[in-house]
Amino acid sequence: MREILVISGKGGTGKTSLTGAFAHLASNKIVCDLDVDAPDLHLLLHPHPTHTQAFFSGHVAQIEEKLCTGCGLCASLCRYGAVGFKADSFSIDPLRCEGCKVCVQFCPAGAIHFPEKHCGEHYISSTRFGPMVHARLFPGEANSGRLVTTLKQQARELAKSRGLGLILSDGSPGIGCPVISSLSGANLAVVVTEPTPSGRHDLERVTSLCFHFQIAVAVIINKFDLNPQAAESIEAFCGARGYPVIARLPHDPVVTRAMVEGLVVTELPETDFSKEVGKTWTKIEEIAASLRKQ
């Protein structure tokens, strides 16, 4: 089984629009939206959930006021500034609580409860492009890395039971917890960048992360025509690092048009852009196949 992950470092470079098109072009696959924090792929794929599961992860401390003696030990032990003192009583801000249990453990009155947190939901769905695994983390919740891991396990089991050879995943921006979890087990990271200072800077950071975890990288320069000179400099950077640049895609309003219609760009009548996207997917498949042989 192959696992291909689309990431970018910088947000808004076109990850999700391209992943949607690849989901249309790829066969024998399961699609996975690993951007659990602000998922968008469902806006193109319109999944129908067949299984919905609650996601519980971590705990949150809660002070029971009538048991609290007001000693303040919890506030002095908390490293996250989560214990506040207002109107003569202590309380815990759930958004600042890290769920470390230190206050619960040391409270001399046993006044702090520690319930499990319901952080979101995850789904197995059907789409016009085949099965999809995705999730929704409730706003403000933590543990996105654990949810990403849960989704990937689910995708792997499903791929195995249905005999599907590819997991195609849309990743989240950044280089932190959810991205690190997304990379684990991936065969190829397709990094979408743009010829802007931010695009370039975050490409360097996210490819360094891939190097750190020894994941193969292929690069797509999106909106290359905004600054052809900067695009060339990105190609030189990729050349020096040995990352294949598999596509230079222009800044084309057809992408937004497809999004507004709730379709992927390769479903609209053929354009130069959609042809390029088709060629790009062929190259990704070739690279993924060559990696498997190695």
Place this chain on the structure above:
Amino acid sequence: MIVSIASGKGGTGKTTVAASLARVWERPLVAVDLDVEAPNLHLFLCPQIEETGPAWIETPIVDESKCTFCSACSDLCQFKAISMMGSLVLTFPEMCHGCGGCIAICPQKALSPGRRQLGEISRGHAGGVQFLMGRLRIGEAMSPPLMRQVKTAMNEIAGAGGLDAVIDSPPGVSCPAVNAVMDSDVIVLVTEPTPFGFHDFRLAWEAFAPFGKPMGVVINRAGIGDRQVYSFCAEKEIPVLAEAPYDRAVAEGYSQGRIIADLSPKYRHIFVSLYAKIFELASARLDKGASHA
């Protein structure tokens, strides 16, 4: 006053807005990059960095000669960062959240504070604007502890000089984004009028509205996409503080590292007006608060 620039969806123009606001801000200001995973504000403000230092998180060090393998530490640890295997103590510093629980609970005092590097914090200035940035180490998973340290530095700088702060926040609506906006006085959400932009804007609004802070929206690339964000803002009475039309010249200017407020008087005016509206938004809320009192 602390103003955080946030978005939900990445790439809608947070950094563009933060950099342009820094250009037109009239009062003393510190510009803060809290998008520690992908910090980009410095690429546009081009600050002179005066000081860069490491940021650490506390992790335990085990003195095996004192350990009795009672497992009090591993029983308490919620993050699987310390575990017992027979007469072996294993620590996993990368998993540690630095709560200090294991060190506090060890009856033998066999644990002492060590540290892991989260990243770096840089300070400098861009013209008359103070600059502060956190930068997560490659391979480090946890951005919130580094963000907390950057915010502490921000409060020192802003508090000492009576400065305002403009925060460039990370995208998303989960813990890092919430961490960035929770201590600010005003939240400015930057969106684009596309289905993705609207969807993530709505998630961000739902995540941040419970804070009860004054919140307004900047619609970037106006003219592309659809009208969903406009009808939502009208329905929820979310003030549209500024609109920047879609303009290829802006996208090209951005690709050259230019600050949009510097492109033309027309664009500068958008941000001068945004600056004024942010203060109006903050004071309207104060008046409202006063009338309730």
